[in-house]
């Protein structure tokens with residue numbers, strides 16, 4: 008180790024073990040004594056620091072601003088501007104305020120450490136100094152400064168990452184919100200948004216007694232559009248309906264909010280409505296708008312809608328109740344062939360509750376096997392013999408007694424319950440048929456007819472269902488006849504044709520029930536494997552002696568014969584009707600003249616006794 012005394016400084020040039028090499032830090036050395044400047048610079052340079060030099064305060068400040076050194080070694084005693092002043096100015100400037108300063112002070116000069124630190128010094132070294140001490144203090148400060156920079160960089164990085172994450176979260180949140188509140192197909196607000204808005208309007212109306220109204224709109228028979236033109240056009244149509252409703256909302260100031268509830272259902276909220284008349288004229292306007300044809304990829308489509316309306320008064324406290332009532336009113340409008348729109352009335356509510364109860368009751372009835380079958384004989388009018396039975400369902404209700412199918416079949420069809428009910432009916436009918444067959448009670452040609460509702464016939468697994476029942480009961484398939492309606496065929500011709508052909512292959516016969524009351528598109532008949540047409544009783548009932556009373560019955564009989572089908576006239580109640588039908592060549596019939604529907608045991612009993620009473624009068 009070698010010691011030099013230079014310009015008042017004790018310098019150990021080679022003792023570098025105490026300091027680490029640092030190639031990145033830049034140090035500004037400020038001293039008015041050139042020798043000191045030289046020695047300090049050399050010392051630091053040797054250690055790998057980049058060094059700037061200043062021999063007065065002004066150039067020190069200028070250099071500090073320009074280079075932003077990592078550290079400043081600042082002599083206190085300088086002419087013009089001393090170290091304290093330089094320090095004060097550097098601290099005042101944000102660009103240099105953070106640079107650590109080590110004061111250099113001569114031992115013989117007055118040095119106030121307290122003042123030095125108050126002015127912002129990071130450290131101090133007294134002259135003459137040992138190089139090792141200078142380097143140790145410099146290194147300590149540059150390390151500290153580096154750590155500070157590092158920390159600042161990390162903080163900035165963290166902040167930017169937090170910001171990035173926040174943005175991502177905000178984006179995800181807004182996307183989620185959109186999914187939750189906007190209907191994807193039409194871009195209209197959805198049910199949830201509507202309920203929010205409605206709740207707000209309701210709360211306002213409680214305070215201000217302002218009036219509002221809710222409209223619930225449903226497209227009639229929309230399923231047909233989907234079935235016949237495809238879902239793509241169905242979707243386009245819904246978008247167009249949404250567009251027309253939005254336009255209406257934009258032009259009519261009472262229209263506050265339009266939403267799609269899913270499927271073909273839309274809801275409209277009207278606010279600031281002076282009276283019910285305003286609502287009705289809005290609705291009429293809307294109906295006029297929607298009655299205009301829609302032109303979609305070469306198709307001209309017309310739609311019909313039904314609208315339920317609720318007058319929002321202060322008695323309503325929950326949005327859901329308003330929606331429920333609007334829905335009930337909409338269903339009433341749908342059922343009413345005269346009106347496309349209906350106001351909600353409280354009586355409708357109890358009706359809806361009754362229907363709900365009926366649905367539950369029906370489900371229970373199915374489980375408890377409360378449905379039973381009565382059988383009405385179908386008579387060969389030429390031979391005056393029973394050629395078959397029609398199975399007709401009844402509900403043995405624990406409280407109401409025997410309930411007619413007219414009181415629950417239409418509802419069961421509407422709710423889809425008919426599918427399960429129909430299956431049970433088919434099982435019961437085949438069980439009876441099997442018993443009778445096994446008991447040897449049936450002539451070879453005798454059959455049992457079972458009514459099959461449209462929804463049931465269109466079940467994808469209908470064939471499997473029928474086959475399974477035939478197999479488990481062990482009946483001869485040719486004894487089973489299925490009565491399908493014209494309603495099933497319209498709109499689903501291809502599907503029905505396939506099912507009927509498959510039934511034919513299995514030797515199961517098919518009749519078209521209530522023929523003439525539906526769409527009577529005679530053109531489809533010859534392509535379908537149908538064995539029999541049943542003339543609806545509404546055509547039989549008016550028949551008298553008069554030729555004009557026959558209506559379209561001769562036509563139906565002719566069509567059937569031309570197509571090699573049997574004809575069964577339904578609802579024969581008197582001898583005149585029977586005679587006239589026989590004259591027309593109608594071979595088979597059923598009706599109260601012969602017998603109404605009877606429980607299985609009694610019906611089968613009819614086979615053993617002839618219909619003498621009316622047969623006698625027929626020959627008379």
Ligand code: C2E
Pocket residue numbers: 383398399400411412413416425429432458459460490520521544577578579580597598599600603604
């Ligand atoms: P439908 O299939 O046309 O059955 C004939 C209906 O006419 C039966 O009424 C029968 O009792 C009634 N009827 C028979 N002869 C006469 C008559 O001379 N005069 C009058 N006024 N009526 C007569 P029901 O049993 O009340 O059944 C009504 C309808 O309910 C049936 O009409 C059928 O559409 C439906 N239905 C009955 N059972 C079932 C079933 O198991 N499944 C399905 N899907 N529908 C059924």
Ligand code: MG
Pocket residue numbers: 397458490520
């Ligand atoms: Mg029938």
Ligand code: MG
Pocket residue numbers: 520521541543544577
């Ligand atoms: Mg019928």
